[in-house]
Amino acid sequence: MTVAQPKQAAGITWRHLLRYAAIADLLVMAIVGIAVRDKEALAFAAAILVGILFLRIRSGIAGVIMIGVLSLDAAVFMLPAAASNSTHRGRFVDLLIPLSLAVISVSGALAAVGSVFRHRLPETSGRAAAVVLQATIAVFIVALIAGTISQRTSRAEVARAGDITVEMRNTAFLQKTLSAQGGSLSVAVSNHDLFWHTFTIDALHVNVDVPIGANRRVTFNAPPGRYEFYCRVPGHRAAGMHGILTVS
Known part of the structure; x- marks a missing residue:
């Protein structure tokens, strides 16, 4: 007597999509981290690698959860970064990096959810994963075209002679202390990090994304005193992203 075999999921599986997204995240983060010397990107790549290895242990659920959480975390940062970068006329790679990571991370998070609940809908699991993969590619292409067009019509902001310069890298201000004469001040801020930041001085009502x-430039009036500047993105100030502006 022939025993009927359970119906297999058609097409790519959620676990396959999760693995592909994780490998893509790992490669992009590692390459970018090495290229721009970003410690957080390298640490993220290492964490993704651990998650991929965990996929091979028993049911692999630990790896699924780990990659899912990391993907969601990256998506939360990279989606607004890609959106804000699309309106800034800068280098093409400055749009491509966050957009790629945003799309990859969203697909990874969806694949993690699909992997957890795949047993409840075994007959449609493969088709759903394939649809997500196709949608990911389509969204990436459309967003890339729209972002490129937006960049071409945006206005760039560059530093001018006499500006106070501030650089951001590895979730830190490279200049922790700034000094200036009282009156009208202009600060030119450049972000060399993988995440979007702000230059914020609450006491002077300064807040620049x-x-x-x-590169962003802001002009404001500052009476003599000491003022804290910081990044208002959640968690960045606590991580040490702040400094002091002394006005004499």
């Missing part, structure tokens, strides 16, 4: 790879 600085996308990945972008």
Whole structure:
């Protein structure tokens, strides 16, 4: 007597999509981290690698959860970064990096959810994963075209002679202390990090969003005193992203 075999999922599986997204995240983060000397990107790549290795242990659920959480975390940062960078006329790579990571991370997070619940809908699991993969490619292409067009019609902001310069890298301000004469001040801020940041001085009502790879310039009046500047992105100030502006 022939025993009927359970119906196999058609097409790519959620676990396959998860593995592909994780490998893509790993490669992009590692390459970018090495290229721009970004410690957080390299640490993220290492964590993704651990998640991929965990996929091979028993049911692999630990790897699924780990990659899913990391993907969601990256998507939360990279989606707004890609959106803000699309309106800044800078280098093409400054749009491509966050956009690629955003799309890859979203697909990874969806694949993780699909992997956890795949047993509930075994007959449609493969088709759903294939649809997500196709949608990911389509969204990436459309967003890349739209972002490129937006970049061409945006206005760039560059530093001028006499500006105070501030650089951001590895979730830190490279200049921790700034000094200036009282009156009208102009600060030119450049972001060399993988995440978008802000240059914020609450006491002077200064708050500037600085996308990945972008340059921003702000002019404000500052009476004599000491003022803290920081990044208002959640967690960045606590991580040490702050400094002091002394106005004499």
